[in-house]
Amino acid sequence: MRFLLFFLGAVATIICIEKPAEAREYPWCTYYNFGRGGATNCGFATFQQCLAAVSGVGGNCGPSPYYQETPYYQRHRRGYPY
Numbered sequence: 001m002r003f004l005l006f007f008l009g010a011v012a013t014i015i016c017i018e019k020p021a022e023a024r025e026y027p028w029c030t031y032y033n034f035g036r037g038g039a040t041n042c043g044f045a046t047f048q049q050c051l052a053a054v055s056g057v058g059g060n061c062g063p064s065p066y067y068q069e070t071p072y073y074q075r076h077r078r079g080y081p082y
Contacts (some may be wrong), residue, residue: 009054014024014050020058025064025066025067025068026042026044026045026064026067027044027045027063027064027067027069028042028045028046028047028049028050028062028063028064029041029042029044029050029060029061029062029063029064029065030042030044030050030053030054030059030060031059031060031061031062032054032057032058033058033059038059041053042065042066042067044061047061072075
């Protein structure tokens with residue numbers, strides 16, 4: 001019984017310590033009937049995914065106005081703890 005309580009406590013601790021999810025900005029958007037108010041979906045990581053989404057439905061693919069690529073020096077830091 002003590003082992004079970006210890007095990008459940010350890011699992012609860014691991015779950016609570018887990019790093020929270022971060023929002024991700026995607027670089028490609030679909031534009032459906034954009035000239036008439038239409039809709040926009042900016043949830044595509046690749047241009048091919050975007051093309052597949054508009055295939056057969058109609059619409060255009062284009063770069064996301066919200067996407068900002070992380071500069072090279074921030075992606076490849078060395079010696080920094082964060």
